[in-house]
Amino acid sequence: MVANVRRSHVYERSGPSPMDAIPVSSPKGSAPADDVILRTVGLTKRYGQRLAVNQLNLDIHRGDVFGLLGPNGSGKTTTLRMALGLVWPTSGDIEIFGGSITNTEHHRLALQRIGAIVEQPAFYPFLTGPENLRGVATFAGMADSAATRARIDEVLTLVSLAERRRDSYKKYSLGMKQRLGIAAALLNNPELVILDEPTNGLDPAGMVEVRALISRLAQEGITVLLSSHLLHEVQQVCTRVGILKEGSLLAQGEVNSLLATEGGLVLGFAEAQMLPRAAEVLHTAGQSGSAPWIRGVHYVPPEPGAWIPPGGWLLAVDAPVERAADANALLAGQGIYAAELRRREASLEQYFLALTGGTATATRAEAPVSAPQGGTK
Ligand SMILES: Nc1ncnc2c1ncn2[C@@H]1O[C@H](COP(=O)(O)OP(=O)(O)O)[C@@H](O)[C@H]1O
Numbered sequence: 001m002v003a004n005v006r007r008s009h010v011y012e013r014s015g016p017s018p019m020d021a022i023p024v025s026s027p028k029g030s031a032p033a034d035d036v037i038l039r040t041v042g043l044t045k046r047y048g049q050r051l052a053v054n055q056l057n058l059d060i061h062r063g064d065v066f067g068l069l070g071p072n073g074s075g076k077t078t079t080l081r082m083a084l085g086l087v088w089p090t091s092g093d094i095e096i097f098g099g100s101i102t103n104t105e106h107h108r109l110a111l112q113r114i115g116a117i118v119e120q121p122a123f124y125p126f127l128t129g130p131e132n133l134r135g136v137a138t139f140a141g142m143a144d145s146a147a148t149r150a151r152i153d154e155v156l157t158l159v160s161l162a163e164r165r166r167d168s169y170k171k172y173s174l175g176m177k178q179r180l181g182i183a184a185a186l187l188n189n190p191e192l193v194i195l196d197e198p199t200n201g202l203d204p205a206g207m208v209e210v211r212a213l214i215s216r217l218a219q220e221g222i223t224v225l226l227s228s229h230l231l232h233e234v235q236q237v238c239t240r241v242g243i244l245k246e247g248s249l250l251a252q253g254e255v256n257s258l259l260a261t262e263g264g265l266v267l268g269f270a271e272a273q274m275l276p277r278a279a280e281v282l283h284t285a286g287q288s289g290s291a292p293w294i295r296g297v298h299y300v301p302p303e304p305g306a307w308i309p310p311g312g313w314l315l316a317v318d319a320p321v322e323r324a325a326d327a328n329a330l331l332a333g334q335g336i337y338a339a340e341l342r343r344r345e346a347s348l349e350q351y352f353l354a355l356t357g358g359t360a361t362a363t364r365a366e367a368p369v370s371a372p373q374g375g376t377k
Pocket residue numbers: 047050051052070071072073074075076077078079
């Protein structure tokens with residue numbers, strides 16, 4: 001269909017990228033030039049006085065599950081809308097499949113290779129999933145043919161809705177509704193799927209379903225560009241991430257190297273007096289060089305909903321998560337046993353503070369603070 005245009009638009013990388021100036025970590029090195037399937041260059045969108053997107057330089061490589069991460073209003077939707085030609089940039093450019101969106105004919109063909117959910121798709125509540133998809137296919141100009149019906153079956157299977165083919169849309173759970181939306185975006189067999197906040201508004205079960213589906217799309221070789229304001233979601237499903245704040249890109253790179261540095265371990269103790277002892281043992285091990293992977297130790301309050309130990313405080317250890325067993329062994333060697341040991345979930349707010357040099361980094365190198373008030377109840 002359009003596959004024959006692919007080789008005629010191979011992107012040539014020229015000179016250093018403006019991204020080189022900001023924290024970029026890509027341990028695997030730069031991808032070959034023709035592996036970049038979507039690139040924004042100085043992409044900017046202004047709404048009156050408001051700078052919604054500011055000089056954005058993003059590289060989405062073939063095979064990425066790329067997460068555009070940022071709080072509400074940071075410019076995620078505007079960026080995705082520009083990539084889809086729904087909004088025109090104020091300045092800068094977008095190259096998709098090796099050609100600029102300013103090349104109208106190229107852009108038209110490029111859009112045929114993309115599937116997207118940016119606005120919530122409208123489905124008819126009294127029609128079944130396959131009936132709704134037939135409507136979408138007709139609207140998209142696909143022939144009412146055996147091939148189209150076969151493709152509808154294929155995408156329903158891919159999003160795990162084939163079993164529910166006889167149920168009307170109104171009987172679907174929230175997660176099923178969103179999966180049908182993704183099925184609609186897959187009808188044209190896209191190489192790139194763009195999803196704006198795909199788990200927004202879903203219940204926890206629906207979020208799990210949709211994340212599993214996104215991973216399945218990646219296994220099928222589909223490149224995914226999604227947006228999210230949930231740090232842990234991006235950590236769970238994405239391979240690369242671009243972090244937006246107020247329209248500007250703070251950082252871009254591999255999720256593992258960029259986000260996993262945050263977090264560390266959290267330990268809880270069944271007896272309050274264990275806490276300062278554990279802090280002392282781990283801090284000393286980190287300082288003395290016997291456990292150089294311990295970069296810092298401090299007390300933190302439990303997150304809302306988490307177990308509250310006697311004394312009310314947990315111990316946060318700034319250390320790689322893979323060192324959990326080693327930390328446990330160090331404590332056990334001193335007769336201290338943790339009642340809880342888990343990965344610390346870093347919040348997006350903490351992460352932004354750390355990136356912009358706020359207080360979240362300042363606490364990391366700290367020696368153990370004095371025992372919290374009431375810590376020896
Ligand atoms: N059509 C529009 N007109 C005016 N301002 C807009 C429009 N769309 C978005 N904005 C503004 O641009 C900024 C970025 O919005 P958006 O891209 O929707 O952010 P996000 O998707 O990250 O929440 C916000 O300040 C928003 O109010």
